[in-house]
Amino acid sequence: MIESVDEAQYVWSHKAKIALFLSAMRHFAADLISQGYRLSYLKENQLPIVEVLSAYISEHSFTHLICVEPGEVRLRDALISLSQSLKIHLELRPDTHFYCTxxxxxxxxxxxxxxxxxxxxxxxxxxxxxxxxxxxxxxxxxxxxxxxxxxxxxxxxxxxxxxxLTFVPDDITQDVINYVLKKYPDHPGRLDKFAWPVTRxxxxxxxxxxxxxxxxxxxxxxxxxxxxxxxxxxxxxxxxxxxxxxxxxxxxxxxxxxxxxxxxxxxxxxxxxxxxxxxxxxxxxxxxxxMPKMAQDNYFDHQRKLPAWYWSANTKMECMKDAINQTLEYGYAHHIQRLMITGNFALLAEILPQEVCAWYLAVYVDAIEWVELPNTAGMALFANGGRFTSKPYVASGAYVKRMSNYCQNCSYQSDVRYGENACPMTNLYWNFLINHQDEFGKNPRTKLMVANLKRIPVEEQKLISMHAKKILNDLDSI
Ligand SMILES: Cc1cc2nc3c(=O)[nH]c(=O)nc-3n(C[C@H](O)[C@H](O)[C@H](O)COP(=O)(O)OP(=O)(O)OC[C@H]3O[C@@H](n4cnc5c(N)ncnc54)[C@H](O)[C@@H]3O)c2cc1C
Ligand code: SF4
CATH class of the missing domain: 1.25.40.80 (Serine Threonine Protein Phosphatase 5, Tetratricopeptide repeat)
Structure with a gap:
């Protein structure tokens, strides 16, 4: 088993995610050793996994590498290259932790x-x-x-x-927490509420x-x-x-x-x-x-940068503040917060899908690319043009108001479409519909949205677009 600093850094991982993975690995290793298995545990390596593995294989003159298929294509491809360059036999076994191969x-x-x-x-x-x-x-x-x-x-x-149910960190987890705090002080997130299960x-x-x-x-x-x-x-x-x-x-x-x-x-x-x-x-x-197309897709050709407050929760939007704050606190937000709050906003604000995906992969304790990427690029951002969703999941502040109490304490007003107090979700939602009305008008699942847009007078639609331009040009300040 290999701990690699590179794995914690290839996206700017949340401290809790790093701690969770390391603690689960160390507990598993201790368990294997106590059962009498022979195990090499290579701790706190500075190099990428595959380089450490390569040196280890060469040192021991191994001829076979057998492993479960990795959860990220990046690692699978690196293992294939490694086996080719070392001229060893690679056997990738199906992952039995799924129903469907x-x-x-x-x-x-x-x-x-x-x-x-x-x-x-x-x-x-x-x-x-x-x-x-x-x-x-x-x-x-x-x-x-x-x-x-x-x-x-x-x-x-x-x-x-x-x-x-929550779990008080034991000695192994506490050691890992201390290590992460020292090694990755600038990484996002906190560790004071770490209570995830780390053993079976x-x-x-x-x-x-x-x-x-x-x-x-x-x-x-x-x-x-x-x-x-x-x-x-x-x-x-x-x-x-x-x-x-x-x-x-x-x-x-x-x-x-x-x-x-x-x-x-x-x-x-x-x-x-x-x-x-x-x-x-x-x-x-x-x-x-x-893959690999999924990681490159950008159906709407969105190019904007992720606002800096995705990493700090320092925004006036109550819905975003709450979802991001808990993400930084626990490395967790539930599905609708990920889809209809942070995801919905990223789509409406025309953020580059790859920046959004890197954020999701970094900040959630459960994030591994096989599950993070399709959910973010495919479901939340419609970056693959609807390969497995029949419409983009877009919603205005009205949805947030219906499903939460966020709007009650917000400096913005969920039903105001433009102007000083306009809710950015609402404004950008109508702006998005204005920009994509031809396409959405043809889709039976989004036709009604366009019919609602048509009820807004053209003069008001112009004001919505103008306000949206202002917001989009200064996303960091909302
Ligand atoms: C933009 C976005 C990014 C996401 N990134 C991840 C991620 O990196 N890792 C991850 O595990 N899930 C991800 N999800 C799916 C889902 O949000 C999380 O699985 C869920 O919030 C985890 O919390 P829970 O265990 O309390 O789930 P519950 O709501 O209790 O659901 C039970 C279980 O069902 C599974 N599940 C539920 N929804 C999904 C889904 N859409 N895709 C796959 N499995 C699902 C999970 O294993 C989850 O534990 C993402 C969803 C979105 C919209
Ligand atoms: S008013 Fe708008 S920005 Fe504020 S919480 Fe509601 S939806 Fe979010």
Missing amino acids: TQEFKEWAGDKKELRLEYFYRYMRKKHQILMQADGEPEGGQWNFDDQNRKPYSKKGPGLINGP TDALKALDYFVEHRLELFGSYQDAMWTNTPFGWHSTISCALNLKLISPQEVIQKTLDAWKLRGGSISSVEGFIRQILGWREFVRGVYYLD
């Missing part, structure tokens, strides 16, 4: 031009007989229960949320706790946002899954077992399973299918 996904995708989650998800449900009735119909008679999910919190707020035992406890105490309300409030409510009813298990401390198979089995035993709302259970069996497997498949 990259080959199976490729076969499912075939020569489809547009890939849709819904069809893949149904295929996976049938194939693995998950939430299926004996008669071949989906459990509960429906494939999804979105109409019962995705509510905002009550106007009074979320009430008492039974938060996720703790990850299983976190999962059990979620299934027992939090799953029931997951569905209802999965899209809801509220100030200082970083986790809502979400599972917070993505980092444990991505670090392979737990597998998607056991997450789904535990969810189904608990549901069979206790009953409860099928909408929450199905909504949760769809994220794991559907989205998680789907985006991974698309990533391996579409």
Whole structure:
């Protein structure tokens, strides 16, 4: 096992992400050694992984390199080059921490031009007989229960949320935290609230706790946002899954077992399973299918720089401030904050997709390119022109107002489209529609947005565009 400084620096990684990866590695190494495995653990290397590996292979005159296929194409390609230059045999084994192999996904995708989650998800449900009735119909008679999910919190707020299980850093984690603070003092984020599970035992406890105490309300409030409510009813298990401390198979089995035993709302259970069996497997498949193009795509040809406050939360926009603040505090924001707050704004503000993707890859503890890139470039930014989404996810301040309390305390006004107090989300949303009305008018999923735009008098549309120009030219100051 190799710790490489390069891995923490190729994007400007959050301190919690570096600490989480290192601590999980060191715990795993200690566990292997205690079980009697022979393990070389190469600590705190300054060179890239592949260079350290290359020297190690040469030193020991190895002829074979066997490993699980890496979660980033960059590393996979580097290993292939390494094996060629050293003339050794490379065996990349399929990753068993997924239901669907990259080959199976490729076969499912075939020569489809547009890939849709819904069809893949149904295929996976049938194939693995998950939430299926004996008669071949989906459990509960429906494939999804979105109409019962995705509510905002009550106007009074979320009430008492039974938060996720947290873990006090042990000696190994504390050592890592001290190392990260010393080695990467300028990197974004904080470590004083580090409480992630770093071992399989703790990850299983976190999962059990979620299934027992939090799953029931997951569905209802999965899209809801509220100030200082970083986790809502979400599972917070993505980092444990991505670090392979737990597998998607056991997450789904535990969810189904608990549901069979206790009953409860099928909408929450199905909504949760769809994220794991559907989205998680789907985006991974698309990533391996579409790389390296996915990393270069820029459908709208957006070129602006990421505002500096993405790294500091120093903005007057309450929605962005809250989502970014919690990101810096924990390395976590939930899906709707990532998609409809920071992602939506980056799209409306015409930011270069590659800058946005580097930010997401740096700041989230669960960020590995196979899952980060398709979500950011594909889903949030529509940078691939709709390869797997039927429309860009754009929304104005009205959506934020409906789904959160952010607008109540904001210096901007969510329903004002231009002028001094205009909400930047709202202004840039209408500006985006004005600029893309021809294309959006032809798409059945966005036609209605353009119909709404047409109700705004042309003179007002001009004022919206003028105000947008002002905002876009000085994004750092909003
Ligand atoms: C712009 C953007 C960037 C993202 N980057 C990442 C990333 O780097 N790493 C990452 O794991 N997820 C990413 N996601 C997906 C999702 O936001 C996170 O998986 C989720 O917020 C993690 O929190 P949770 O464990 O509480 O998830 P929950 O809401 O409790 O969902 C349960 C699990 O389902 C899976 N899941 C849910 N949605 C997705 C999705 N869209 N794609 C893949 N898996 C999903 C995750 O494993 C998650 O743990 C991103 C989403 C967006 C919109
Ligand atoms: S008014 Fe606009 S900027 Fe302020 S919180 Fe609402 S959506 Fe965000």
